[in-house]
Amino acid sequence: MAHSLTINGRTHRVDTPDNVPLLWVLRDELGMTGTKYGCGVAACGACTVQIDGEAVRSCQVAVADVWGEVTTIEGVGTPDNVATIQQAWIDHQVAQCGYCQSGQIMQAAALLAENPAPSDQDIDDAMQGNLCRCGTYPRIRAAIHDAAQRMKEA
Known part of the structure; x- marks a missing residue:
């Protein structure tokens, strides 16, 4: 159809x-x-x-x-116009194998659109269904906080 x-x-x-x-x-x-x-x-x-x-x-x-x-x-972004969330991912060197990262970024972007100043608990709650076999969760949380700050300052 x-x-x-x-x-x-x-x-x-x-x-x-x-x-x-x-x-x-x-x-x-x-x-x-x-x-x-x-x-x-x-x-x-x-x-x-x-x-x-x-x-x-x-x-x-x-x-x-x-x-x-x-x-x-x-x-989300282009090579010439990297989105804030993607830049935070780069700056915090979040990706290791990278396989899960597009899903992580999409989930984080939805979180930040709904909650522009999330706490650690807000991030953990929103991101809990996104698995990272490399265990980059602390970097993911730091990148989300960084992106939130950058968005606030923009």
Whole structure:
């Protein structure tokens, strides 16, 4: 069935069955491979994208159930215009293997949009469903605090 999706500000038309997960539409149909497959059961957060600003696990959202504009990691910043959250990730050297980081950034960006001055507990609560096998959680928390401060000063 044909579906029209707005992703990162652009409208895309895809012809897939209604029950195909958004993750596979992004990766296989549209070539947006920044969103990663991790577990397929919404337990790890590697596939996190935003729909209308809400962080969601794209492995569990059927293409027919997408309710608004989708933002992927490809829509957060560009090489010429690195987003504040991405710059904080770079400055704090958060990524090690990097596999989970697009999901981490998408979750953190949704947190900061909702709560521009999160406490450590707010960050821990918001980020708890995003797993990092490299254990960079202290750097993730520091980067989120740094991004929040930079956004406040901007």
